[in-house]
Amino acid sequence: MADSLTRREQPGRSKINMNQDHEVHYWTRHLNIAKEELQKVIDKVGNSAAAVRKELAAD
Numbered sequence: 001m002a003d004s005l006t007r008r009e010q011p012g013r014s015k016i017n018m019n020q021d022h023e024v025h026y027w028t029r030h031l032n033i034a035k036e037e038l039q040k041v042i043d044k045v046g047n048s049a050a051a052v053r054k055e056l057a058a059d
Helices: 021-031 035-045 049-058
Strands: none
Touching: 021 035, 021 049, 035 049
């Protein structure tokens, strides 16, 4: 089923989807980083939220 344009679901907590604006907004606010920095980390470690958190903690 296609994503609803009027009803937004809670972003998944285990994966970060950079193709969904509302998820990017959630994760950038939650992690307190810019979209570009989030993309760099995802390019490096993948889209697992746990891996991204771990990478950010290591910096």
